[in-house]
Amino acid sequence: MLTHLKIKNFALIEELEASFSSGMTCITGETGAGKSILLGGLSLVLGKRADLSSLFNPTQKCVVEASFNICSYALRPLFEDLDLDYEEETVVRREILPQGKSRAFVNDTPVTLAALEELSRYLIDIHSQNDTATLLESDYQFQVLDALAKNQKPLSDYQHTLSEYKAVKKSYQQLKLDSEKAKASASLDDFLYQELLKLNLKEGLQEDLESRHNALIHVDFLQSNLAESIQLMDSESLGLVDQLLRLRSLASGLAQKSGQFSTLYERFSALFVEA
Known part of the structure; x- marks a missing residue:
């Protein structure tokens, strides 16, 4: 759940902070009030492409920071796969420099945009009036069913077991590869030994x-x-x-x-x- 949003130097916003509690929060306003800008800033922190024209002051960097409470999301395995530090109150930050460079951080750890986009899929859903295609995606349907059935613990146990299985499988494959290399080396050594025997080497030959x-x-x-x-x-x-x-x-x-x-x-x- 999104708990806090901080935007600085983005579009028409010089600096803004907003906190969100549990339950439903409505943001209303007439056209041009800045509702879409909030969504634009949120999209930016979730890995969308940056544009220098969106900087309020082009001589200063743009910073968008969002905090998420993910204690009930069962995302620890994903954080491990992405090599990130897991925290129940996760902070995602995106910075756009005046030179055009972009940086992203998750819990103060630098990440690539690809990793940020992968993580953002599990942090928040942004829907528009025509955004109904997601309902037809099997992954989304499974997520809804798991959420309704409160399958977080079985899923977490399964992901943990799967991770251990993959580690054991990788270790087995490495051992198998080492065994094949050892057999090939032994075969070569035996061949060379037989060739030396055929030479009938004697003392003083060298x-x-x-x-x-x-x-x-x-x-x-x-x-x-x-x-x-x-x-x-x-x-x-x-x-x-x-x-x-x-x-x-x-x-x-x-x-x-x-x-x-x-x-x-x-x-x-x-x-x-x-x-």
Whole structure:
């Protein structure tokens, strides 16, 4: 139920406050008295589109604030869904700045216009003389029947149970997804394990592969040193000690790049010592 309405700097209203008690309240007046402006301000606070032309003073912001007593509306689940603080005396405020920006608050918490419009559907009904189409809407008919039957508590219990069910269902779906991911990961791990078994890995294989890899990446260097070594050994020139020294140097470079030339280096070293 609307209990209080405050309008500032809207249309022809510089500032106005009105309080409403339980029962029926009638506002009367001749044409142009401002009855429609009150409804316009109320519509604004309920999420309707703002217009700068409706500001009484275009240099100041427009503020419309409405208070609602919602203790019997069973709206706590809706507030939780919209991530809003629930209070039995809920205050909705709308501000229109001179720059054209619009802000909305529910119990001092900023909200989007979409959330405000969703909430406003349950706070108040505004009817015109031609506004009879609502009577044909099934949602509205159920609301009337529930109100007449005083179904607030069963509805609240149902909404609470439904909320718990959705939370459990979401948790179950997450667990199911995690289980599927774990199965896929286990399947991949098993496949990789079987592939490793097929390779028949042995101790020392990694060192051997690294040695071969090192030889391959220095293949140009190895070819050059081997070619020069062969040329020296085939040469008929004198100076055997110098040639052995050069051969030992070349073999040392070969052995550093690939372990398979270590024996060759040792032999050249022994020959050099004997010479």
